[in-house]
Amino acid sequence: MRGDAPVVLEARGITKRFPGVLANEQVSLTLQHGEVLALLGENGAGKTTLMNILYGLYQQDAGEVLVRGKPVRMRGPSAAIRHGIGMVHQHFMLVPVFTVAENIILGAETSRGPLLDMAAARRHIHELSQRHNLAVDPDALVKDLSVGQQQRVEIIKALYRNATILILDEPTAVLTPQETDELFVIIRSLTAQGVSVIFITHKLREVLALADRIVVLRRGRVVGETRPREASERSLAEMMVGRSVILQVEKQTAHPGATVLALEQLSLNDDRGQQVVNALTLDVRAGEVLGLAGVQGNGQTELVEAITGLRPVRAGRVLIDGQDYTGAAPRRISESGCAHVPEDRQEDGLVLGYSVADNLVLNTYYVAPFAHGIVRDGQAVLHHAEQLVAQYDVRTPNVTTSVAALSGGNQQKVIIARELSREVRLLIAAQPTRGIDVGSIEFIHQQIIAARDRGTAVLLVSAELDEIMALADRIAVIYHGRIVATLPATSASREQLGLLMAGAQPEHL
Amino acid sequence: MERAKPPKVDLWGRGRALLRAALIPTTAVLIALLIGALIIALSGANPLIAYSALFEGGLGSTRAFARTLEKATPLIFGGLAVALAFKGGLFNIGAQGQLLLGAIFAAYIGFAFQGLPPVLHSALALLVGALLGALWAAIAGLLKAFTGAHEVITTIMLNFVAFNLTDWLADGPWKDRAPGNIVARTPKVAAAAALPNLGGIPLGMILAALVALAVWWLIWRTTSGFELRTVGQSPSAARYAGIPVRQITVLAMVTSGFLAGLGGAVETLGVVGRFQPGFNAGLGFNAITVALLARTNPLAVIPAALLIGAMQAGASRMQFSSGVASEIIDVIQALILFFVAADSIIHGVLRIKPDDGEHVALSSGWGA
Numbered sequence: 001m002r003g004d005a006p007v008v009l010e011a012r013g014i015t016k017r018f019p020g021v022l023a024n025e026q027v028s029l030t031l032q033h034g035e036v037l038a039l040l041g042e043n044g045a046g047k048t049t050l051m052n053i054l055y056g057l058y059q060q061d062a063g064e065v066l067v068r069g070k071p072v073r074m075r076g077p078s079a080a081i082r083h084g085i086g087m088v089h090q091h092f093m094l095v096p097v098f099t100v101a102e103n104i105i106l107g108a109e110t111s112r113g114p115l116l117d118m119a120a121a122r123r124h125i126h127e128l129s130q131r132h133n134l135a136v137d138p139d140a141l142v143k144d145l146s147v148g149q150q151q152r153v154e155i156i157k158a159l160y161r162n163a164t165i166l167i168l169d170e171p172t173a174v175l176t177p178q179e180t181d182e183l184f185v186i187i188r189s190l191t192a193q194g195v196s197v198i199f200i201t202h203k204l205r206e207v208l209a210l211a212d213r214i215v216v217l218r219r220g221r222v223v224g225e226t227r228p229r230e231a232s233e234r235s236l237a238e239m240m241v242g243r244s245v246i247l248q249v250e251k252q253t254a255h256p257g258a259t260v261l262a263l264e265q266l267s268l269n270d271d272r273g274q275q276v277v278n279a280l281t282l283d284v285r286a287g288e289v290l291g292l293a294g295v296q297g298n299g300q301t302e303l304v305e306a307i308t309g310l311r312p313v314r315a316g317r318v319l320i321d322g323q324d325y326t327g328a329a330p331r332r333i334s335e336s337g338c339a340h341v342p343e344d345r346q347e348d349g350l351v352l353g354y355s356v357a358d359n360l361v362l363n364t365y366y367v368a369p370f371a372h373g374i375v376r377d378g379q380a381v382l383h384h385a386e387q388l389v390a391q392y393d394v395r396t397p398n399v400t401t402s403v404a405a406l407s408g409g410n411q412q413k414v415i416i417a418r419e420l421s422r423e424v425r426l427l428i429a430a431q432p433t434r435g436i437d438v439g440s441i442e443f444i445h446q447q448i449i450a451a452r453d454r455g456t457a458v459l460l461v462s463a464e465l466d467e468i469m470a471l472a473d474r475i476a477v478i479y480h481g482r483i484v485a486t487l488p489a490t491s492a493s494r495e496q497l498g499l500l501m502a503g504a505q506p507e508h509l
Numbered sequence: 510m511e512r513a514k515p516p517k518v519d520l521w522g523r524g525r526a527l528l529r530a531a532l533i534p535t536t537a538v539l540i541a542l543l544i545g546a547l548i549i550a551l552s553g554a555n556p557l558i559a560y561s562a563l564f565e566g567g568l569g570s571t572r573a574f575a576r577t578l579e580k581a582t583p584l585i586f587g588g589l590a591v592a593l594a595f596k597g598g599l600f601n602i603g604a605q606g607q608l609l610l611g612a613i614f615a616a617y618i619g620f621a622f623q624g625l626p627p628v629l630h631s632a633l634a635l636l637v638g639a640l641l642g643a644l645w646a647a648i649a650g651l652l653k654a655f656t657g658a659h660e661v662i663t664t665i666m667l668n669f670v671a672f673n674l675t676d677w678l679a680d681g682p683w684k685d686r687a688p689g690n691i692v693a694r695t696p697k698v699a700a701a702a703a704l705p706n707l708g709g710i711p712l713g714m715i716l717a718a719l720v721a722l723a724v725w726w727l728i729w730r731t732t733s734g735f736e737l738r739t740v741g742q743s744p745s746a747a748r749y750a751g752i753p754v755r756q757i758t759v760l761a762m763v764t765s766g767f768l769a770g771l772g773g774a775v776e777t778l779g780v781v782g783r784f785q786p787g788f789n790a791g792l793g794f795n796a797i798t799v800a801l802l803a804r805t806n807p808l809a810v811i812p813a814a815l816l817i818g819a820m821q822a823g824a825s826r827m828q829f830s831s832g833v834a835s836e837i838i839d840v841i842q843a844l845i846l847f848f849v850a851a852d853s854i855i856h857g858v859l860r861i862k863p864d865d866g867e868h869v870a871l872s873s874g875w876g877a
Contacts, residue, residue, distance in 0.1 A: 310748060331751030340749065348749040353742045362739070363750040366732045374731045 005032040014063035023049040038211035042437035046220040056080040086158025087167040096143035148179035177498035204233040254473040257286035260457035266316035277481040289458040291472025299481035309333040337425035352404040357385035392417035409440025430461045541844035559831040566826025567819030581818030585717035586772025587796025588810040590765045595805045597761030598741035603664025604769040605793025606671030611638035611770025616784035619698025630701040642770015650762025654755035694785035704779035713779035725807040
């Protein structure tokens with residue numbers, strides 16, 4: 001075991017306060033040479049804050065950071081890099097129109113006089129990718145790479161700066177199951193060569209598969225430390241949330257009714273004019289959840305936008321309850337009883353500068369009782385908000401609080417409350433629980449199932465296979481803008497879905 | 510069903526919020542005046558004498574105050590125009606051009622028709638002026654909504670067109686052909702079109718205050734105002750909520766231009782009495798200062814316009830009494846604008862945190 005390996009990085013009693021929030025309270029942890037330490041916690045538990053302190057992006061209010069036993073003051077990322085710490089952020093920090101090599105050397109250029117020494121840089125990159133099985137073409141443009149490949153570029157970037165301690169912030173959020181497996185192989189090979197890895201995640205399965213040790217954070221404090229052998233998904237979830245959680249969503253058998261949403265031979269272009277959805281046909285019936293599984297970027301986003309009237313349809317038809325809504329205005333589609341939980345909640349689902357109350361009427365502000373003619377009824381809006389906040393368990397000081405001040409989970413509950421509190425025939429939920437805490441996920445899942453049981457047709461688009469498998473009654477797999485298979489949820493396995501998502505032909509399975 | 514108790518109106522909280530809101534602009538003005546004093550002192554004059562003359566000239570007498578009101582009135586309309594556009598996420602630099610068109614068309618209606626009843630004549634002239642401003646702004650609004658052309662660029666360009674168009678009209682087809690006149694200007698408007706004073710207060714000023722109230726009501730109490738603010742805060746969330754963003758963008762520019770055009774018409778009918786190129790120079794730009802000083806609050810536009818108006822009114826008195834060039838007022842105004850726009854400097858000076866909640870989108874859409 002690595003029990004006695006030297007400690008390369010240590011945090012002692014780290015405390016960090018933000019206005020009104022204690023993000024980290026007396027957090028201590030150690031990272032040993034060559035191990036994978038999983039840092040597990042809900043969103044808002046303080047994982048990212050802690051890592052940003054270790055990487056020098058924030059300064060702690062109390063406590064100290066030790067690198068190889070010596071206390072250091074991280075005055076910025078450049079200090080962290082000097083101490084051999086590298087970080088791969090959740091959102092990649094790459095310049096799309098630069099080559100892989102250019103991205104890697106950016107900020108750490110090798111030069112001969114005033115000139116870049118690209119040859120030396122490319123040699124070094126080649127050597128690194130050989131040593132760690134990180135296959136990438138140094139001359140490819142980053143914009144042409146898959147997400148998994150871009151992540152490798154980020155890892156090489158850190159290694160190029162001589163990082164021996166690697167912090168990976170939610171690295172699997174954007175990967176297919178197969179790509180995740182590949183990443184794990186890479187991480188294993190890195191640790192075998194003496195790199196130490198901190199792996200931030202909220203996915204329990206991955207923690208158990210990869211970690212040597214697990215540290216769980218809750219509300220800014222370390223609440224437990226364990227090893228995969230001694231833990232189960234259930235015990236980790238309980239530690240994370242502080243109470244037992246139901247990982248399985250309680251639901252009865254679906255009783256699907258008539259077809260509500262019918263997509264017929266739908267073809268769509270993306271913003272750059274490339275065709276991303278190709279003669280796609282799909283039905284969603286009343287009282288069922290249809291899960292659309294697929295790796296991000298296979299046309300799901302565009303599909304949702306087209307159904308909700310936000311993207312022009314190139315060919316084909318969108319029918320809701322048998323009526324043609326192809327190319328209709330978003331408001332007309334919304335008024336037909338179509339609710340939409342958009343993928344990007346802060347950008348598209350909410351107006352962050354608005355109060356909770358105003359966000360709760362963002363698409364109904366113009367109808368009674370919220371408006372009489374063109375005059376708004378502020379009291380009715382507040383009254384409505386008071387009710388929904390209670391009913392949907394939105395944790396907010398009051399309904400006039402700016403929605404920006406709420407946690408991700410509560411922001412998402414505001415959207416769910418807004419969309420489900422009116423008469424709804426069809427619910428389009430895109431990534432409804434991305435990046436939110438387990439408690440909110442559980443609540444939102446219950447609400448989606450409750451809507452289904454009231455006879456709503458639900459189209460669930462999610463990058464989380466677990467979510468699709470937990471909620472869906474039928475699962476459709478999208479690959480390169482086509483539905484490659486539709487299966488009953490009861491007969492679908494993770495492996496089968498993973499292969500379909502990666503483009504395998506159904507008949508070969 | 511029992512209706513929840515309406516939340517109590519928190520007067521104390523509102524008062525504090527008001528003070529807080531006024532803190533940044535007030536500090537900006539004070540710092541600008543201090544730097545202005547420094548510049549005056551460096552130029553060898555006594556800043557105290559200069560400033561007291563400025564005060565005298567702006568507020569020291571009934572006549573001085575009347576001049577301040579005269580200067581402030583078009584600034585209120587212009588300030589409202591710019592503030593309303595800001596609420597919709599648009600930076601209307603074209604208030605000047607819209608105002609010019611409003612001014613000259615009001616003049617045309619004023620002199621071209623004779624014998625109309627007084628109320629009708631002035632109302633018609635005001636309306637036509639405002640509509641021309643709206644039309645002028647609509648060009649920029651449509652370009653923004655349907656081609657994505659940035660309104661800052663298009664309104665600047667439209668300003669140049671408006672300058673030259675009004676110059677040509679005033680020196681050509683609509684020139685005052687009275688014997689002896691050699692300058693470019695329109696004939697005087699008919700007495701029936703001119704705006705009178707009501708109890709010593711110019712009718713234009715009363716109108717300006719009423720319009721400010723109306724704009725406040727529109728923005729904060731109507732569904733259209735909600736749509737405008739939503740588009741200004743987050744165009745994508747507005748689109749997702751089913752708000753027709755393009756339509757709102759055009760409407761916001763049109764309303765903004767309407768207000769600016771109305772300002773130009775009031776200036777013509779209430780102050781100048783005709784259109785004469787150069788008489789309204791800079792008004793549309795000072796309106797930007799007013800809107801930002803008021804932090805885009807329609808009601809705060811009134812005191813902000815009065816302040817800038819008083820400085821303009823007092824400038825010549827200051828030059829006369831202390832020998833300080835009246836251009837120093839432009840410098841001070843520029844400094845005010847600078848400190849209001851770069852309010853993080855003031856946050857730093859006062860050691861206060863920027864307030865959250867709705868922000869003013871000063872530079873929304875740049876490069877997007």
